[in-house]
Amino acid sequence: MSGASILVIDDEPGMRNFLTKILGTRVKRVEQAASAKEASQKLDEAHFDLVVLDNIMPGGTGLDWVTEQRRKGFYADAILITAYADLDTAITALRAGVSDFVLKPFGANQILGAVSRALDRKYLRRDNALLRRELYADTGRGQLLGKSEALATVRAMIEKLAGLTTPVLFTGESGTGKELAARHLHSLSDRRDNPFVAVNCAAIAPDRIATELFGVMESDERLKPGLLLLADGGTLFLDEVAQMPDQLQAALLRVLEDRKVRPVGAEREIPLNLRFLFATNADLQKAVAEGRFRADLFHRMNVMQIKMPPLKDRSEDIVELAAMFMTHFSVSMGMPPLPLDDSTLLKLRRYDWPGNVRELKNLIERSVILGAFPEEFAGNGGFSGAEAIENLDLVVQRHIMHLLDMCDGNRAEAARRLGVSRKTIDRKLAAWSM
Template identity: 55%
Template sequence: MTSGLDATDGSLAPADPWLAQAHILVVDDEPGMRNFLVRTLAPRCARVEAVGDVADAGRLLDSNHFDLIILDNILGGRTGLAWLAELRRDGLFTEVILITAFADLETAIEALRAGAADFVLKPFRTKQILNAVARCLDRAALRRENFVLRRQLGTAPRSEAVSRIVGTSPQMARIRELVARAAATPSTVLITGESGTAKEITARALHEQSPFADRPFVPVNCGAIAAEIIESELFGHVKGAFTGAASSREGLFFYAQGGTLFLDEIAELPLALQAKLLRVIEDRKVRPVGSDREIPIDLRLVAATNTDLAEQVAAGRFRADLYYRLDVFRIHLPPLRERVEDIEPLARMFMEQISSQLGLPPLPIRPSVLQRFEAYPWPGNARELRNRIERALILGAFDEPDPGAPAEARTDDLAEVEKRHILRVLAASDGNRAEAARRLGVSRKTLDRKCAEWNA
């Protein structure tokens, strides 16, 4: 509990980066308190709105995203706590600071149970409310960042994303130009290309060059999430929405607020969910599963696919209206076989990165190795090249082909290497195919098909 002496102290809280970007809603029926909070917060925040009752507050929340609500507990006819409980039941997870002139320990405990992030006792000093706001925003940002980091375990560190758009070919120079152009706008981007062409890396680079680079980048592999739970994963759900929903939960759209949501393998979305995603893009609102309330969102959407969406539309497997909504700005990543000059810089980058990660000395990439690499079609693209470098580091040498062997046998059997790798990851996941698909970065359907081919 935070308490203070008065509301006129002019001392300032330390500058906070989240405060400067925050959109804050003040709900208090005292005009003097509303004016004080607006004067205090407006010069330090991106936006402040102030209203005197929950009806006006509800209308604002229906059409705008707010990072924080400062809520008075006594609001002429009902309590702020009762309204807060209603918001939480509707699936609105905005941070809330409860303020009141009448408080006891029971009220403070009830506020925390209802979902308030902090509890401030009137009268309070300027610095105290600013510190409470900064703490609340910082905790929310840290929670989102921790969630994103847990999802990103095993992926490229954020600082590597831009440097990994590697290549000296004209095609990659054009890709870097397109990324820079798209990054300057909030427009939806569709990234296309074969598997292994670094679509997620391109999406990360786009995010990092954007004005909201310090906001979350949330990647989602649509093919790795079971169809029966993907709606809840994306939009969240309220308590009791379905069997097993013992509590309310934020969705991935919530965690990406202010940043970028990257929907990889977008073609794997079930048709029913495609319709709901289309509405989200058009209305900029999401409806948690089991809720009657639509919640405004503020983020950039980037989608990716290794399939031809136009063909999927013609076959009735993808909605035409969603396709046109996604295809605002397209970035197509060419396969590695069409840009042979990029093989050497990629190979050398992978050698440096992987040798450092494994704690092994880098291997020299001799001209004979490069010649073989440049003659190979790389059906798995840059991902396959990376795997080849890692395998060579583990073995301590690049495999040398038998000079008398036919040309098609002079390269490792990709299918066998792929099979061993997938089965090894599946075993490490205790046979859980959904988890193995997530670790492999492929859809559950792809993994099921591979296992069926191998009778595994």
């Protein structure tokens, strides 16, 4: 309730002020309208979660106004204040989509109770719609794990941008955790209690894109909200933006410029309060140069860019990620975890991971299911668990061997990068029988 915006519509100043006073300290925003005309103008200027209106007003009833607004694309719940609640009025109100009645005379607790119930139902419908969608989606959940310098740079930029409304474009190879980073940014922002809605632009059929994103007026003149409206107040994350069809590029550009959305078949453009985040593993500048992506949309998206590092550039995080995935899959599938011994961890660290974090995650999941690592990662039964992960000598060994791989076995170059002598590398390798 505290984050809601409410429009109070009544021709009597005393009633408007009374409702504003009791609601103003409990919700985010309350605005007033003295007439149906003024209320319509308010809806064109800003989005409201709930409208509280009197039924008897000059120039028509509150029910007439709600019915008219529904045809235009009204996206708010409504509470009707009335002195009369006969059967005809009740049926008309239900058809118009009124959430509740409050009979005159009423006290503060009655209106507060009606508002609380209406908002609870509204948020429950929204949460259910988003939950059903996420149940069938491969969402990027989890923590942004790792202590590498490359990931620390990403974290620092995310923390710097979290409190702003600036669009952010996440780039990087497939599997580097772009959606995970976007969710992390949302969790640090003041929108964290509102929805984070992820949309894969490549996964929606072209003939469904408009209704999925922008919503549609259905045959009974009710608005079925799209993902932009369901995300209102929160964050919309558009992934695989390079694969957006031309029609969506044009429509999205207008949304970014006007901060309004017009559902399919609706007359009104509905104001939006959204943070936009984008992601791609493609070269958008090249797509713009080749005429496959709109330059004006690219510049709107690319205000700030965060490039996610490939796993090979943050290899020191591999051990921590592998341990986390092992715990996650063994618990979620009810299967015994595999031992992460020093030999396996060294092999994981030295592998190039062309599929990035997603490839590592899939490897651990597959290995838990099969009960063994593939031969190229199988261990020799040495140190395992915390001892293998935290033992300083093993940590040093993994780091030096990874650097040698990067230097194609050139010990002098590896020593130079480490800031040690060539003899130090030789002694270490001799001690490890390598």
